[in-house]
Amino acid sequence: MKKILWGGATSSSQYEGGYHLDYKGLDTQDCRPYFPRTTHSTTQTRLLNKQIVNQAKAYQGVGNYPFRQGSDGYHHFQEDIELLKELGIDIYRFSISWARIFPNGDEKYPNEIALQYYDQMIKQLKEANIKIFITINHYAIPLYLIEKYDGWKNRQMIDYYFRFAKVLLDRWKDDVDYWLPFNEINAGYFSPYNGVGLMKDNDEDYNQSEIFQSLHHQFVASAKVIEYGHQHVKGQFGCMVASFCYYALTPKPEDNFKLIQDENYYQWFCMDVLSRGYYPTYMRRFFLEHHIDINVTQSDEELLLQHTSDFISFSYYSSSVVAAKAADQTAGNLVSTIKNPYLNATKWGWQIDPIGIRVTLNQFYNRYQKPIIIAENGLGSQDVLELDKTVHDLYRISYLQEHFQQIQEAQNDGVDIIAYCLWGIIDIVSAGSCEMEKRYGVVYVDANNEGEGSYCRYKKDSFYWYQKFIENYHQ
Template sequence: MAKKEMFEDGDASNVDAGTVSRSDFPPDFVFGVATSAYQVEGASSEGGRGPSIWDTFCRNKGKIVDGSHGDIAVDQYHRYKEDVDLIAKLGFQAYRFSISWSRIFPDGLGTNSNTEGITYYNNLINYLLEKGIQPYATLYHWDLPQYLHESMGGWLNKQIVKYFAIYAETCFSSFGDRVKSWITINEPLQTAVNGYGYGIFAPGRSENSSIEPYLAAHHQLLAHATAVSIYRKNYKEKQGGQIGLVLDCEWAEANSEKNEDKVAAASRLEFQLGWYLNPIYYGDYPEVMRKELGDRLPKFSDEEIELLRNCVDFVGLNHYTSRFIAYAEESPEEGDFYKAQRMARIVEWEGGGFIGEKAASEWLFVVPWGIRKVLNYIAQRYHNPPIYVTENGMDDEENEMCPIHEMLDDKLRVIYFKRYLAEVSQAIKGGADVRGYFAWSLLDNFEWAQGYTKRFGLIYVDYKNGLSRHPKSSAYWFLRFLKGSEGEHSKKE
């Protein structure tokens, strides 16, 4: 098993949490905060918006822990100016938000665009720019228009590539004169595996988990590549922007020096990053996926291989935590996706104790050295592409009995950001081309299947008192950090 001493003394050591400062990053490095439409906007039936699969999924009893939904969420639709003002006051340079597909095309089909939806995002983008904040727009953050799911099976039908392309081009033409950084799809793995395999995310399918996740992923890849092709052909030169794909990955560290554990850890990374980046950089899915999944993994035509070739200007990485990986002929985790990986995910050191301090979510442990390792891995495996850390953060448990001043004093989150940012800095010094970092999240919000039971925000949202906003200690830490006053004192000492 993994020995803790190796990580305390070796090249994977935690960087001293007190030494990170703004000056450890390049002058043009972008610092921002992130959210997604369904989690923060609300106004689910206002402004001409059509229903999404998450609106429907939340109505299925037992799917959301607290029985909640995003109908109001934290009401950013009506309070976007207040939230943008907060971003500006904290000193962030960029805001990563997502556009709701069903707010642009209520049925998703692309026949009649919704002018009220376009006006809303124009207003948001214009106000961001007025406040000196760069918009980073995500086209798809899981909220597929419900009609596309009902009428054609959503991501299971190749026709969706055409509809996504129409939607993407509408956004490029409507907003691209001001939006210079585009993300096509956020975490396609989560849509594929949890939406079409385990059924714990919208649209809640689990009936054919050995086939549907791989089909959904395949069509998401083609949709991404098609949107990139349209952008590069018709908009990139004129608008001067960039476009990428955001993937999620928990670092996979071999649990021992045994070759079988090393192979299992390498396979784990292929099933996370390689699933999407190998077709883009190497022309096909990873060999290990082909071997384990056989004909269940779709094949690319020659034309599709060409379409996918190098279809990213940057790679977006969402990273929160890490695991030790041991070989296991039979995975202890249920479901086809994990069984195909032939591994066990381990969260404890050889001598006992968790891999890192535990956050509120059962899957999230504070493991700063993991982010440096995954950034280095992407740099080495995929020809050192430009990388943005598009999400990084941790959650607290909602506690209605806890006084608000205690909820605002989020000491562990401050430690989390200090240590993870220190590791990002080290990855840059080691040669990884990391160009930006977005903290997740600007606000406490609707946390998918966990509803409002988990709080990831730098800003506390008081759900019982008019959704008022209150900056936490972590928000004030970023304010000092971005002004250059955080960390310098400890370097001088």
């Protein structure tokens, strides 16, 4: 049986900071404000309108915009990669800031200073014998493209994105092992500002046709990247969705049919297109009943069919419960769900379900028969830095231990697993709640929700546990 690659992951917008350095332009994540949390809901942090974005543009500092500071990785990346080397990980997933490479997004030529920053990261990772997994676009879209072109609902975005992606592919064609065109591409459906850059005028509902037209343009862009990559690049290319591992609340037929519908629309649709190469039949009725009309050309259909993903990937944090009728809700990864009485939950309401990752791995592999990378998994928690600069996160160790056991059980089930990436392996700003307090890493970053702190790095107890796990696994 082949060995799983054990690693970690971050994203540029949550990790780097340096939002105004070396000609970087503003992006959509730079404009997301932090709101002190009063409930599990994170809706107000991700459904932004023009007024909120204009306020962000007018503000010329970090202030209440934590993604502008991130974990200050722009100044700490060398130290951080040394920590990853000491940890002993096999693979590191990170994303490239589109607005750092093309500050507005529609320039003809890239920002060379920004490319050199990533050159240094890639060189140091290769010297550490850590495999490289690059996400080309992880939510953050140059704000100029949103304001001038209306985001991904405009077909011109395919060309601007491909220009960006081609620069990366050409420059690091021999260095990167795995490429991912879009992070959690299905987020465009349930989090349109993050996923496809749609910005509302006020608080009106999103136009569903615009959402699915935007997603279609991302599908085409992904296929174009895979087409070019297979011709010019040695690495493998994947697709990714946020996964939810749905359970029906009861054995009632109505609840179980609702499960099928939610799986189709939220979880399977995008991956069906990108992994199989065509629109699934179940979307015909959905489009008809929701009055969704999108433009799909014959050349689009041919491109999608001919250039599907080499591997599939997903994020998994917790499972979800569905029912035909409303019931008591709790939080999840960008979406809410019904509470599961058989599971414990984090302070943020996310239900902890290790067996769910085994279920998910089996479901995805049985459906697509393609190798899998677990692109994100981890526990967001409120860690405490003690006076002696230690962090005793036994709860995270327990979470990882239980999930790793289920991952290996899934491999014994016959699932072809390439790699596991621990999300936010170095503490980053949470994408869901826009706060540093919700920590995922095995490395603690000394900063609070307001961007105050030394930003020094400290190894948590989970660092040493994960280090020993990887060492023992490869013996």
